[in-house]
Amino acid sequence: MILASASPLSLTLALSAAIAYAVPAFGAARLSTWVPRAAVRLAWVLHGALLAWSLFGEAPRFGFASALSVTVWLVAAVYAVEGNLYPQLQTRWTLSAVGAIVVLLTLLFPGSLLNADASPWLPLHWALGFASYGLFGAAVVHAWFMTRTEERIRLAADSHMGMPLLTLERLTFRFVAVGFGLLSATLLLGIFFGVQLYGSATALKWDHKTAFSVLSWVTFAVLLVGRARFGWRGRQAVRVLYIGAGLLLLAYVGSRFVMEVVLGRSL
Numbered sequence: 001m002i003l004a005s006a007s008p009l010s011l012t013l014a015l016s017a018a019i020a021y022a023v024p025a026f027g028a029a030r031l032s033t034w035v036p037r038a039a040v041r042l043a044w045v046l047h048g049a050l051l052a053w054s055l056f057g058e059a060p061r062f063g064f065a066s067a068l069s070v071t072v073w074l075v076a077a078v079y080a081v082e083g084n085l086y087p088q089l090q091t092r093w094t095l096s097a098v099g100a101i102v103v104l105l106t107l108l109f110p111g112s113l114l115n116a117d118a119s120p121w122l123p124l125h126w127a128l129g130f131a132s133y134g135l136f137g138a139a140v141v142h143a144w145f146m147t148r149t150e151e152r153i154r155l156a157a158d159s160h161m162g163m164p165l166l167t168l169e170r171l172t173f174r175f176v177a178v179g180f181g182l183l184s185a186t187l188l189l190g191i192f193f194g195v196q197l198y199g200s201a202t203a204l205k206w207d208h209k210t211a212f213s214v215l216s217w218v219t220f221a222v223l224l225v226g227r228a229r230f231g232w233r234g235r236q237a238v239r240v241l242y243i244g245a246g247l248l249l250l251a252y253v254g255s256r257f258v259m260e261v262v263l264g265r266s267l
Contacts, residue, residue: 010053014107017046018100025096037083040096044076047103063111064256068102074134075141086163109260128186135179140245142172143238173227176241180220187217212251219244
């Protein structure tokens with residue numbers, strides 16, 4: 001934990017973003033509808049500024065908390081866009097609470113210093129990888145909405161999701177398909193430019209991160225084939241999605257967490 005080493009700007013941005021996220025997380029029921037939405041937008045802007053500073057500031061750092069932070073920021077961006085397309089979509093306190101937590105985690109676990117001499121391919125590799133993280137994260141959120149909506153429809157209750165069930169399902173698997181494409185590009189870049197990216201002796205560095213990434217890729221491929229060929233829908237498809245997302249989370253965030261927190265090393 002290196003909270004004391006955080007720059008004044010990082011500390012200000014992180015605390016401001018966490019407070020803005022906390023408004024809809026803990027006070028949405030007592031506030032007008034527009035207040036939580038405005039707070040989420042402000043939190044998203046502050047969160048993005050914090051990420052930009054952590055990557056391009058005076059001493060750029062990255063680690064498992066930063067990876068989680070990027071993922072949540074991308075999911076929040078998707079949710080903000082959908083909020084404009086579907087005004088009846090409610091601001092979810094869970095997403096806001098998670099946003100506040102991951103922002104504070106970046107203060108506690110800022111990660112290791114980035115190598116200034118790293119390969120020029122590395123930013124592209126990371127951008128593709130974390131874009132896929134964000135899209136799969138959005139798919140998981142929509143799958144959860146879809147499950148809740150189905151349950152409430154069976155109970156003949158108002159779903160309160162603010163989005164039709166078929167729309168939720170369509171969006172969920174669009175996110176999965178695009179995320180799968182980006183994950184495929186990430187893995188291919190790692191295979192063909194592994195030496196330049198990580199300085200390994202072989203193009204493909206077979207470690208825990210690679211193993212979990214490949215397993216998640218296979219899981220998502222099975223999901224997409226099963227949906228296209230066998231018409232997988234509902235809980236069956238959602239379970240496979242959750243398994244693939246869990247494996248992908250273990251690939252980078254899990255391995256970095258073990259190295260940084262459990263073993264106390266930097267990668």
